[in-house]
Amino acid sequence: MLDEIAAKPNAWNHRHLLDVDDFSPEEFQLVFETADAMREILARPIKKVPALRGQTVVNLFYENSTRTRASFEIAAKNLSAEVLNVTSTASSIAKGESLIDTLKTLEALGANIIVMRHNLSGAPHVAAKYSKASIINAGDGWHAHPTQALLDLYTIRKHKGNLNGLKAAIIGDVRHSRVAHSNIWGMTRLGMKVTVCGPPTLLPYGLDNPGGLFPEVRVETDVEKAVEDADVVMALRLQRERQQSGLLPSVAEYVRRFQVSQERLKRAKSEVLVMHPGPVNEDIELAAESAYGDKSVINEQVQNGVAVRMAVLYLLAGKQGEL
Amino acid sequence: MLDEIAAKPNAWNHRHLLDVDDFSPEEFQLVFETADAMREILARPIKKVPALRGQTVVNLFYENSTRTRASFEIAAKNLSAEVLNVTSTASSIAKGESLIDTLKTLEALGANIIVMRHNLSGAPHVAAKYSKASIINAGDGWHAHPTQALLDLYTIRKHKGNLNGLKAAIIGDVRHSRVAHSNIWGMTRLGMKVTVCGPPTLLPYGLDNPGGLFPEVRVETDVEKAVEDADVVMALRLQRERQQSGLLPSVAEYVRRFQVSQERLKRAKSEVLVMHPGPVNEDIELAAESAYGDKSVINEQVQNGVAVRMAVLYLLAGKQGEL
Amino acid sequence: MLDEIAAKPNAWNHRHLLDVDDFSPEEFQLVFETADAMREILARPIKKVPALRGQTVVNLFYENSTRTRASFEIAAKNLSAEVLNVTSTASSIAKGESLIDTLKTLEALGANIIVMRHNLSGAPHVAAKYSKASIINAGDGWHAHPTQALLDLYTIRKHKGNLNGLKAAIIGDVRHSRVAHSNIWGMTRLGMKVTVCGPPTLLPYGLDNPGGLFPEVRVETDVEKAVEDADVVMALRLQRERQQSGLLPSVAEYVRRFQVSQERLKRAKSEVLVMHPGPVNEDIELAAESAYGDKSVINEQVQNGVAVRMAVLYLLAGKQGEL
CATH class of the missing domain: 3.40.50.1370 (Aspartate/ornithine carbamoyltransferase)
Known part of the structure; x- marks a missing residue:
């Protein structure tokens, strides 16, 4: 199944993942099938594949969340990405740094994918306008997840x-x-x-x-x-x-x-x-x-979260890496 | 000595490490000899062995501790485990999530070993009742370490x-x-x-x-x-x-x-x-x-802490990995 | 160029990097040329070289800083070092642990290089007196960066x-x-x-x-x-x-x-x-x-920061690792 997924023509049209409101049924299907492949990897004794080796995934969290941050961190590491955690409590975001400035900095530091949680609805959409890195909305205000x-x-x-x-x-x-x-x-x-x-x-x-x-x-x-x-x-x-x-x-x-x-x-x-x-x-x-x-x-939701996030990271990275 | 340790029949009877009150002298001896082997690894220029590759060790700290958290993090990484740090300040634990709920989530995310520090005496014992992952008590209230x-x-x-x-x-x-x-x-x-x-x-x-x-x-x-x-x-x-x-x-x-x-x-x-x-x-x-x-x-205590924690992680993981 | 850098006789005379006030023009030149080599690595699809494999770099931050901490973390990981983040908010530094005690502990845990930001001018110089690990001053008070x-x-x-x-x-x-x-x-x-x-x-x-x-x-x-x-x-x-x-x-x-x-x-x-x-x-x-x-x-400054920090880490580690 891994080979099939890697060989498939890419129905994925997103440079960012901001919401699912513009997803076609085929795109949903692609995520589900890719997640199926990721579950195969998660069933192995060693759950690590080189797909995103050399890529940097930043967790940029303006709100705390054990679950979502940990899920993305594990998903990214399973794909061999480097993970950088930047949270509002552990960073100088509090100093009044603007969101755009933070994004430009993370890009310049080498971020390929920025997983972003923000208390303001729409913040990831603003980010996506200015960012060369792919933005994943990990929850914005009351808006989307x-x-x-x-x-x-x-x-x-x-x-x-x-x-x-x-x-x-x-x-x-x-x-x-x-x-x-x-x-x-x-x-x-x-x-x-x-x-x-x-x-x-x-x-x-x-x-x-x-x-x-x-x-x-x-x-x-x-x-x-x-x-x-x-x-x-x-x-x-x-x-x-x-x-x-x-x-x-x-x-x-x-x-x-x-x-x-x-x-x-x-x-x-x-x-x-x-x-x-x-x-x-x-x-x-x-x-x-x-x-x-x-x-x-409920526990399956959490488990499947890792597979689905691996799928999303893999698709956003252009499926170029080795599974 | 590494081969000897790996080959030895396993005198280790614990699925969790909650205290040493039920340790037999043979179990203490096994930890000491395994730590001796780990010190050999620590004396190498590259201190990394693949023993826990593909396993996830979570540091779940409800109290801050530079020393203990860092010691476990280094020990786990030396054994090639993935390490996830979850601390009460950097997570939504503050939201009032129950301990059991947090544990179930960490398990579902793929945690194999959870290193837990808690301000309440007995919290790791409660955790161990509900957890499929191995619990290591990294200090609970006034009780045990x-x-x-x-x-x-x-x-x-x-x-x-x-x-x-x-x-x-x-x-x-x-x-x-x-x-x-x-x-x-x-x-x-x-x-x-x-x-x-x-x-x-x-x-x-x-x-x-x-x-x-x-x-x-x-x-x-x-x-x-x-x-x-x-x-x-x-x-x-x-x-x-x-x-x-x-x-x-x-x-x-x-x-x-x-x-x-x-x-x-x-x-x-x-x-x-x-x-x-x-x-x-x-x-x-x-x-x-x-x-x-x-x-x-005192400095030797800190140094030996890394070797002893590597030993404990290795023994809890069933000694299945390669040293 | 990587071979040239690795082969060059080492003009680097510092065990620590506390300021540039005692740098000779040749040392500046060496950092620049080494950074040129690091930029070659950063231009590759996979930006990781084994130079510092098995070494532990600690980010010891008594003041928050997204940029500097992230830049050092990425630089160190690109060189395959293990990175340990210790920040005043996420650690027991708040408990009143003395700086010297913290340094001795980090050394005993295996730190090779300690990247240190401190609100007091001169703190890294004090640290360097007591530390076997190399100290990099990542900003001290109003003094140096x-x-x-x-x-x-x-x-x-x-x-x-x-x-x-x-x-x-x-x-x-x-x-x-x-x-x-x-x-x-x-x-x-x-x-x-x-x-x-x-x-x-x-x-x-x-x-x-x-x-x-x-x-x-x-x-x-x-x-x-x-x-x-x-x-x-x-x-x-x-x-x-x-x-x-x-x-x-x-x-x-x-x-x-x-x-x-x-x-x-x-x-x-x-x-x-x-x-x-x-x-x-x-x-x-x-x-x-x-x-x-x-x-x-400004963005180039951030980008070059990763290359320059890779160069500094590599030079402080004695250029012994493989690029």
Whole structure:
């Protein structure tokens, strides 16, 4: 399979990975097949291939994230890239250095790919305009998190084969969730039927408006109805600051009305996949027994994340290296 | 010697290294002999062997520590492992992610060995229950610090050959010292006679109680008597917060009564080894001239730490790699 | 050229790199030629040579710096060294560990070269007295920043060939600039004519005093005169704290009187090089259009920094490794 992937004509058209909103179904397919090949590498005793040898991948994180940074770092090292971690706490970014200046510097230092997390929506798009290095958006504000969507879709595909026609319920703070936004783009593009559910204050305005971005998305405020007959139930992390900012009257009320519980999951299909981008607030947005139960694929999401990120790095690097 | 170690039937029975309290004398011996082999590697111009190639070692540090983290990082890299540093300041641990969730994530990302420092006593034992990766306790609260004890014992053995019958005096804040606790387990198991000495408020309750944990440990509040005829004098770091919490009336008083000084060391054996886990508060718990004098083996402790940690990593990884 | 460099008799006389004030013109030349060789390596698809394989380079940073730390990290990794990052925020340096103790520990752990940034002027010189490892000063207080000066001089040499007789204007907070100080040593040693210019409160006392350190340096408070006929105009970063400490009445006034602008640059030679150590406060000490204009070599400075640091690491390691 590795040979096949390396030999395939390149359907990949992106110099950067900013979101999945402009992905064709063929591009999704290419990422999935490349990730399949990367999983073969991950199954070996020594998980290292020379594909990106001599290339430098920079993790430029303006927000902390154990999971995403570690996942990219491991993925890049598995491909033999050099990894440089630059975080806002451990660097002089605090000195008031401009984003563009930082990017120019990283390029001049030899960065080939810059994995960037930023608290401001759109920052990676600005970066991409000025950067000769490839930018991967590892999460920007409330906007997008494309590699998370790709690994979620890949995880669903591993279990269900074809995504077309599957029903997904995304439950929680959809309004502020870059994970939800990128998943909605990907799921709808690949033919899935998406229902979002949460308190009205945490749902985007006009999501299912006929003239809106996602006319095909169903909005539901009753969680029992939302999960009905679902193939996938994705719970979103509830940020405590939503309560402080007055968008959420109480956590107890949220739990009562929207928690994804074992009881509520009975309404979904019997083979439902329970997903969460992590880290889980146990027994808040997701019951602990559901998070660790037999329908949960949360750990697989993390595992697949490494394979999907290896695939993305490999494709952005032009597939020129040896696998 | 490398071939011998690699060929030896494995007396190592641990999937994790949480403390040395359950080590048999044979296991201590195996660690020491494996560390001897690692010192051979460290004496080469290129100190790198492929033993752990393809394995990922994570340094998961909830407390900062230059020394211990750096020592493990160097040890792991010498064995060709990939090293991932996850610290509480540089990660989203602060977000309130649970320890178990973090461990599951690190495992799913591919961690084989997790080196863990935690401010709570017992945290690595909890971790070990849930973790498929091997856990190494790199210090938990006031409880245990097994690799420090192993490197201390190894350093004594390098100088004295056999540990059986040697006399050690451990001076200072024994109550709150994980280093002291692990050393007491190891020293007594290997036949050493241990005396602990310090202000009563900084000594454990009932340490030498006949029905207590360490009936063979002698407690002494007179430092002159404690160091009398000692083969090893180990001074412990005095944390300034002990004074703030009222356990220590004054640092000046501590210095006067308990400092390990050149004068006091004259009462020990002429070949006494002066030890300290570092970093030393110079002229507080240990006189600067004693810390840097000819009896001091403090730098050797640090050096041996790399060899001992290489040994532990190699043994936990099942000795399968090539040396 | 790589063979030539490796074969050349070693004119390098330093065990440490603390400043360039004691460099002979031949040593500057050796660094430049070695950096030329390193640029050849950087032009390859795989930028990695085995020269420092098995050596450990520690970045010991008591002050944050994205640029300098990243530049050294990449340089060291290109030479196949192991890199260990120890920063004051991510380590127990905060615990009050003494500098000497930290150095002894790093040495015992196996450090061969310690790249050190410290907020106190002279700290690397103290370190060098006690350290068996080679110390590279990566910036100490207001004192020196030798690798920055070397990369600046190297960048000028790439454009101008010979440095002898060239005119440089250094504009800004010269008093508190380690970059300026090291550049003045290097420039004057290599025959350049240096003019410094800035508000009197930000210029060193007695710089051009006939009995002073740099009698050959011209001091000028009129920026138009300072840049007149210059081959090189180097703007220095203006630290905001200068205003807080009363040394600068207002930023607006500084901009009006001292900003390096397109208009002012017209007075310099038509082939003038615009330089800045980065990060630039755009439109403060340097106009954005000048920073990103066709006379700017700021990005080249960053690029050359990697080559120059590779050269320095290679020379300090005794040129023994394979290129």
